[in-house]
Amino acid sequence: MINEEPGQIYYGWKIVGAIFFLLTFTSGLSFYNHAIYLNALAEQPAFTVSIASTAVSIFFLTGGITGLFVAKWVESYDPRICITAGALVSFFSLSVLAYVSTTWQLFFVYGVFGAGFSASSLIPATTLVAKWFKRRRAMALSVASTGLSLGGVIITPLSILMVESLGFEIASPLLGVVYLLGVVPVAWLYLRASPESVGLRLDGEELQSTPLPSEEKALGGIEDGLFFREAIRGKFFWAVSFSYIFLMAAQVGGIAHQYGLVREQLSEAETAIAVAILPVFSILGRLTGGWIVDQMSIRKFAIIMMILQASSLIILSSGYTVITLCFGLAIFGATVGNLLMLQPLLIAEAFGVKDYARIFSVTNLMSSWGTALGPAILGLVYAANSNSYQPSYLVAAASGIIGLGLFLLGGRLFEHAKRL
Secondary structure (H helix, E strand, O other), X not given: OOOOOOOOOOHHHHHHHHHHHHHHHHHHHHHOOHHHHHHHHHOOOOOOHHHHHHHHHHHHHHHHHHHHHHHHHHHHOOHHHHHHHHHHHHHHHHHHHOOOOOHHHHHHHHHHHHHHHHHXXXXXXXXXXXXXXXXXXXXXXXXXXXXXXXXXXXXXXXXHHHHHHHOHHHHHHHHHHHHHHHHHHHHHHHOOOOOHHHXXXXXXXXXXXXXXXXXXXXXXXXXXXXXXXXXXXXXXHHHHHHHHHHHHHHHHHHHHOHHHHHHOXXXXXXXXXXXXXXXXXXXXXXXXXXXXXXXXXXXHHHHHHHHHHHHHHHHHOOOOOHHHHHHHHHHHHHHHHHHHHHHHHHHHHHHEOOOHHHHHHHHHHHHHHHHHHHHHHHHHHHHHOOOOOHHHHHHHHHHHHHHHHHHHOOOOOHHHHOOO
């Protein structure tokens, strides 16, 4: 039980801070570090860029499938147990990644890594934020999910330095330890399942009595929202789900190959700095986006971000110079931060939190098809075009444009929200 004095900060913001910290490590050591692992693995005789890219695809696919079970767990049990199990699995995967010697071993380890990441990252994190906030949900999600980008700013450059100075065989197990220590302690110290579990109401009101159903809905409590079977009857759910397949293929494919793209133009030292451009602008974009979403239609903001993502990928594919390379990475980074934030926010705003974990886990599974295919497709295009990344990023831009078109078919967001 948590007793908050008048004027004291709502405990939900401590949840946000803990998730921010946790996501910094999970994203930095997986999502943004794939470009580093891919490059290190491709330098080994046993693997090519295409094989390593396929392993990254397996990571996202198994993560999406695992998310269905993670959703059931976090709705019924203490989410800290799920997060801890995921961190342990990720620790194991990173510890052995540098020592795989065959393709099947690589695919197996990456599949296990994807399951661990899913259990310790976005699904339990966004579910917790959605349960703790209603009035400031957009801002809370934007702040918490900024950890996703901060991981790329802090963890990824440090990982590059570790791999280059210590070698992949030593650096990989050490990164596994960092994953474990960055996730488990903060989860058990600060995370709690819901406001009701500690005697609070959503957004900080004290829990004094059991409200009537109408009162619970008015307060934005646990009855807020639609059931899964109701959500999937509308075209908006399917529009978001299918559009994010292509949006994530473009985004994750672009991120996974950014290290190789930058290395075509810059030295190793310059590359370590350049790869921070994307996550830095992802942070700036997400924090700005969290404020903008409170001022304008979420749907309109999402459309703007989709347009900018496709435009930035076109810039990166168009025979770049160092200046256009950095500019394209900056714009791409701003869209990365916001599109990742917008997916759970669109689901929470359209369908509420009653069945949020299940609804989001299904749309996340579908988007994982895109995250799984993106790195592999860009890797295949790279290999088929004399090891040049320009055609690969043009394919990513086309994928983003398709995603935008599918999203527009979904109609207005609040046609569904009115049913809450």
